[in-house]
Amino acid sequence: MAAQSGNGGSTNGNRASGPRCIAIVGPFQSGKTSLLESIMERCGALTRAGSVKTGNSIGDASAEARAHQMSTEPNVATVDFLGERFSFIDCPGSVEFLHEMRHILPAVDAAVVVCEADDRKAPALELVLRELEEADIPRFLFLNKVDTASRRVRETLGILQRASRTPLLLRQIPIWQKGIAVGFIDLALERAFIYREHAPSEIVPLGSDEVGREKEARFSMLEKLADYDDALMEDLLGDIEPPRDLVFDDLARELRERHVVPVLIGAAERGNGVTRLLKALRHEAPSLAETRGRIGVVEGGGPLAQVMKTWHSGQGGKVSLVRVLRGQLSEGDIVTSSGGVETRIAGVLELKGAEQSRKPSAGEGEVVALARLEGVRTGDALAAGKARPGIVNSVAPPEPVHALGIGVRDRKDDVRLTAALNRIAEEDPALSVAHLPEFGEMRLSGQGEMHLRVTMERLSGRYGVAVECRPPEVGYRETIRGKAGARGRHRKQSGGHGQYGDVVLEVAPLERGEGIRFVDKIAGGVVPKQYISSVEAGVRDFCQNGPLGFPLVDLEVTLTDGSYHTVDSSDMAFRQAARIAMVEAIPQAKPVLLEPILAVEVVIPSDAMSKASAIVSARRGQILGYDARPGWRGWDQINALMPEAEMAGLIVELRSATSGVGSFSARFDHLAELAGKSADAVVAAHALAHGR
CATH class of the missing domain: 3.30.230.10 (Ribosomal Protein S5; domain 2)
Incomplete structure (x- = not known):
């Protein structure tokens, strides 16, 4: 057995090397952007970490993100840590922007899920973990804000486990002084560390009063690992202390095979726990070769990249965020997309938040932005040359749950509005724009009120187009x-x-x-x-x-x-x-008015069932039945028939009643007669709006 390395991992040759790509994900306001800042500071990419509250973070640099103090699009930073290259992609956590990570995930090697000891956020955490599970992404869980946590880590772990279908594996336990977490014990290393603000933690002797806690927690960790390792199980049954290298090899293997989700603890705003997280990523995160195998990219062949995001900037034009999965791409190269578009790379850019620096080429595993790939879309694969690549990742956009009728305040902006919307929709495939001649309406649909509000702000701020909004027209007959x-x-x-x-x-x-x-x-x-x-x-x-x-x-x-x-x-x-x-x-x-009725399926956490039922009923919904949501423990669904006229703002009410996680899907079902005062009001409003 090889000796254990000074960095706290095995040196048996299994450790991945080369550039790696890590997604930082988690519920809204869990501390993802703060973690990215602390990582950049720890790796020397920043002299001092910025803050979301003060608006000086490298990530969330857009005007919309700063105004709402929330991530509205992915943020990328590439750093070096102990001689190895990492690209971190901080993905939005709000359920209205969760779709942004779907095109990111297939090309990453692993994800760090940032969460906190707040059971109210457990349903939101489940949404994030479900996305990772379905994309088959190896993942760490970083339990953030441990310095202000009011409950014990083991109690928190029980709450978090309900959100994960994969067993959570506690890797660290906190050291408490007067009810405050001042450090942690690493159960794999069997070492104690005291936090140092914005600096690596200091190794300290394991206190005598901590020995019992450490041994109990370590044995629990090893038991869980032994579920997938017969040799380790034999050691534990024989009361034999397993070699440390074997423990680290098991940690890496069981993460990569998605048997467990390792849990580390810290406080991102203070930089606590960041070094140990980085070392775990360095030694245990899968390699690019393993990622290629996961997404079906064969070894060998010409250069290949995956497009993860598209932006339009006022100065540099269109840029496409890509990860190079195979080979090397350089400025001036001809590439062909899986959509059949042939274009030339106008520039290769390394990103640090909104900052861009030009470089001649990007090698295997790197994450860069490629300039002016006209016609190339988010989710496309890119192959060097004129041969069309197979599709590496095809992600269907989510169904819209909120819509607005929009129009320009000044008619001379009509053409500019169409051009601006086309660009914004290219950046964000979860937005849809439809021209409805029947109503003389342009309709913008998306993932919620904030999603569309941010879109309106982009139209005004980036493109100078002032837009008026109104509830969408209803398809009465x-x-x-x-x-x-x-x-x-x-x-x-x-x-x-x-x-x-x-x-x-x-x-x-x-x-x-x-x-x-x-x-x-x-x-x-x-x-x-x-x-x-x-x-x-x-x-x-x-x-x-x-x-x-x-x-x-x-x-x-x-x-x-x-x-x-x-x-x-x-x-x-x-x-x-x-x-x-x-x-x-x-x-x-005897003419009569008909209103469209939709078949609606509402999904909510079980404890919000009564609130959701009341919302549906108050909107003239006819509840057809209740059921457990298939495959979602602790979630329910309501099936109902609802008038289309009652759908406006439904998602806002549902999310308000469910800590932001309730949602619905809807499809046209039938037309039903509408009579009496309700019909008279519809006819009168329509006549007034159309000058009849």
């Missing part, structure tokens, strides 16, 4: 309850050829979802065949905007009679005659 008939005659004489068209139409209701059916029952040629299609066109013209102001659906229109003039009849005359007949017939057929 109208139909008829009864039958009616009417004659429509269009006759006009103005010198020369006149206009003449004459039709008799009957209207009747159809079942929901049958649409508009036109039936020709003309006999004897009273309306020539060449004009029948014009009559149908006139009917459909009218149905685009019924007497209540909305499109007509689910009715049958039958052409029963009419007349024509050999000289004056025309397609246009019969089209107009059909419209006249519809204007007369539909009001007699």
Whole structure:
């Protein structure tokens, strides 16, 4: 067995080397950005760590992030630690920006999950851990703010374990003095450390009153490791102290095989516990070769990279954050994306937050920004040359849960708005922009109120486009309850050829979802065949905007009679005659307003069930049933039918009632009649908005 290294790990040759990429993830306000600052300070990339509160952090440098004191997009910093290169990517923790890490994760070697001893944040932690589990990412858990924790670590671990489907493995226990954590005992090294603010911890002798705690906690750690190592199990059963190198090898192997999630403790704002975290990453995080195997990239072949994020900057244009998975990419290289786009690398940039420094090339494992890859999208793979690579990572954008109708305050900004939205949507695939001609509306959809608010701020701050927002239009329809008939005659004489068209139409209701059916029952040629299609066109013209102001659906229109003039009849005359007949017939057929009803599935932590049910019911929701959320212990789902008109702001209420983690999915189900005062209010509001 090789000797144990001075850095606290095995030197048996299994340790990974070369540039590595680590994602820093965790719930909102858990301290991720503070941890990145402390890592940069400890590695000499900063002389002094910045602070989110004072707005001088390297990460979260955008105006929107500073204004809201929250990460709104990934932040990258590359550092050197003990001769090895690491790129850390700090991912947003708010559930509204959680999607930002989905394109980051496939290309990273491991993740550090930052959390704290707050059971209210356990559901949010579960969302983060679930993303990592589904992406199959090896992960450490950094229990932050241990200096201000009010409960013991083992009690906290029990709460955190409920959020993780993989066993949590406690690697360190705190040293307490007067109820304050002043240091920690590393259970693998069997050493005690006292914290030094913004400096590496100091090794101290293990106190006599700590020996019992250390032995008990270490044995518990070894027992968990032994679940996956028969040799270690034999040592423990024989009361044999296992070699330290074997322990470190097991820690590395079981992390990489996703058997356990090692838990380390510290306080990011003070820099406590950061050095031990970095050493654990250095010795135990998987290598790039292992990451390639995980995502299906074969060894050998030409240069290959994964696009993790896209930005547009005012000065440098478009930049694409990539990790080089194989080979080397240089400025001037021709690359082809998995989307089939061929382009040239205009520059290779190393990032430290918002700071960029140019370099000639990027080697295997490095994380860099490539300049001006027009047509290349987030999630694409890039291969050197003209051969199109296989898709390394294809992540579907999340379904939107919040929408706004938007428009410019000044009409001259219409073109600028479209261009700006296209750029912002390219940066953030979770945003969707739709032009809805039916409503004359541009609709922006995303992951929540803050997500869209930040988008509005970017439109104004970065692109100078002032935007007005309103609740999205609802897809009301109208139909008829009864039958009616009417004659429509269009006759006009103005010198020369006149206009003449004459039709008799009957209207009747159809079942929901049958649409508009036109039936020709003309006999004897009273309306020539060449004009029948014009009559149908006139009917459909009218149905685009019924007497209540909305499109007509689910009715049958039958052409029963009419007349024509050999000289004056025309397609246009019969089209107009059909419209006249519809204007007369539909009001007699008892028109009724229809509102769209959506099938909604609400997912919430179980303890929020009563609140969520009340929210759904208050929005005219018809609850169909309750159930446990499949595969999510401690979560439930509500299935309901809800009017589309009640969906605006639903996500805001749900998240307010569930510590930010409740969500829903919705799809169109059917149209239902809306009558009485509710219908009158809708019709009146529509008429007022459209000047009718």
